[in-house]
Amino acid sequence: MSKYEKNTAPDxxxxxxxxxxxxxxxxxxxxxxxxxxxxxxxxxxWDKCKQCLLCAPACPDMSIPVMADGKRGDFDYFFCKGCGIxxxxxxxxAITMVK
Amino acid sequence: xxxxxxxxLMQGDRLSGGHRFCAGCGSPIAIRTVLRALNxxxxxxxxxxxxxxxxxxxxxxxTAWKDSFIHNAFENAGATMSGVETAYRALKKRGKIxxxxxxxxxxxxxxxxxxxxxxxxxAMERGHDMVYVCxxxxxxxxxxxxxxxxxxxxxxxxxxxxxxVVPGKQQNKKDLTKIMVAHGIxxxxxxxxxxxxxxxxxxxxxxxxxxxxAFLNVMAPCPRGWxxxxxxxxxxxKAAVETCVWPLYEVIEGKYTINYRPKEKKPVEEYLxxxxxxxxxxxxxxxxxxxxxxxxxxAKWEDLQNLAEIK
Numbered sequence: 001m002s003k004y005e006k007n008t009a010p011d012x013x014x015x016x017x018x019x020x021x022x023x024x025x026x027x028x029x030x031x032x033x034x035x036x037x038x039x040x041x042x043x044x045x046w047d048k049c050k051q052c053l054l055c056a057p058a059c060p061d062m063s064i065p066v067m068a069d070g071k072r073g074d075f076d077y078f079f080c081k082g083c084g085i086x087x088x089x090x091x092x093x094a095i096t097m098v099k
Numbered sequence: 100x101x102x103x104x105x106x107x108l109m110q111g112d113r114l115s116g117g118h119r120f121c122a123g124c125g126s127p128i129a130i131r132t133v134l135r136a137l138n139x140x141x142x143x144x145x146x147x148x149x150x151x152x153x154x155x156x157x158x159x160x161x162t163a164w165k166d167s168f169i170h171n172a173f174e175n176a177g178a179t180m181s182g183v184e185t186a187y188r189a190l191k192k193r194g195k196i197x198x199x200x201x202x203x204x205x206x207x208x209x210x211x212x213x214x215x216x217x218x219x220x221x222a223m224e225r226g227h228d229m230v231y232v233c234x235x236x237x238x239x240x241x242x243x244x245x246x247x248x249x250x251x252x253x254x255x256x257x258x259x260x261x262x263x264v265v266p267g268k269q270q271n272k273k274d275l276t277k278i279m280v281a282h283g284i285x286x287x288x289x290x291x292x293x294x295x296x297x298x299x300x301x302x303x304x305x306x307x308x309x310x311x312x313a314f315l316n317v318m319a320p321c322p323r324g325w326x327x328x329x330x331x332x333x334x335x336x337k338a339a340v341e342t343c344v345w346p347l348y349e350v351i352e353g354k355y356t357i358n359y360r361p362k363e364k365k366p367v368e369e370y371l372x373x374x375x376x377x378x379x380x381x382x383x384x385x386x387x388x389x390x391x392x393x394x395x396x397x398a399k400w401e402d403l404q405n406l407a408e409i410k
Contacts, residue, residue: 008160018160026165029117029156037122056108057296058333060127062116066108079116083123084330
């Protein structure tokens with residue numbers, strides 16, 4: 001938990017939240033799991049993947065990490081909402097959507 | 100520097116996961132691509148007109164932005180950013196800031212074409228060193244698909260429902276990119292998501308690093324409002340470019356350049372048939388609607404080609 005994080009329960013008093021509801025850090029939404037929205041999930045077949053990386057920029061949830069060696073990693077299922085854009089963007093059919 | 104998708108992705112994203120955009124939304128894709136065009140050592144100050152981008156990325160006490168972000172009202176993203184930019188210039192002149200900051204305002208089409216138009220126009224006219232990025236999803240999607248001046252003709256929205264008497268929206272889409280060109284600013288471009296994102300990425304880099312005001316209009320499809328399956332995003336944007344509904348072009352100091360000319364211009368049905376909001380145009384007896392749209396798109400494309408030929 002962030003040191004700037006405050007109680008935001010519905011009964012919280014305004015004096016107990018940050019002044020003007022400021023947020024003092026960047027990228028804190030990374031603590032929120034949006035993967036539980038998913039009804040179908042993408043699965044990659046590493047034998048078919050040619051590392052063209054065309055899937056990675058088309059992801060709305062930053063769920064396709066590109067590693068320091070320039071290769072894509074496995075899906076970040078913590079954020080992936082299962083929209084299926086990556087499966088359609090893949091020219092080699094390496095990504096399939098499964099229940 | 101030549102564009103390299105791998106290097107571009109390796110530098111990481113400045114938008115964090117955990118934002119609450121719908122699955123398959125176009126606007127986080129536009130935002131993250133634009134932000135990756137920043138040089139990694141530069142800081143950014145971002146604001147966003149009220150819309151999906153604001154309510155989805157900044158839910159107290161969380162923020163999806165790794166850079167500074169300012170909340171503002173629907174109508175004043177341009178004014179907010181121009182104020183911050185002026186303050187930065189003043190502080191820089193007095194030697195109180197050493198880092199380089201870049202100023203980016205995001206707005207949906209409602210906050211750009213309609214409600215935020217006056218403050219955008221003012222900011223562009225004053226020539227602040229900022230970029231305004233419109234992620235154009237062609238209606239007020241945040242509040243439930245009401246028509247905006249960016250909605251194309253015959254689109255079915257909740258305030259222009261199609262029926263026996265009214266065929267959907269009855270007016271044409273406002274050409275905001277050309278209105279921005281008329282402001283005489285150094286850089287205006289229109290882009291969307293195509294294959295490896297080279298077009299959008301390069302335009303975003305040029306827009307951010309061109310001194311003076313710049314405007315970027317990015318088509319960002321909305322699967323809910325356009326009524327297409329969310330996985331078809333890249334097909335929809337590709338069809339928009341191939342049919343010349345959304346041509347990719349940039350205007351540097353008033354000089355038009357078309358960045359992509361389709362080898363064979365596809366009929367406009369290719370784009371329309373993918374989307375449920377145009378489904379009524381394919382009913383028997385409604386062929387005239389497709390003809391009207393085709394005629395309009397042809398005229399716009401012809402006009403753009405003529406502009407690009409002017410030396």
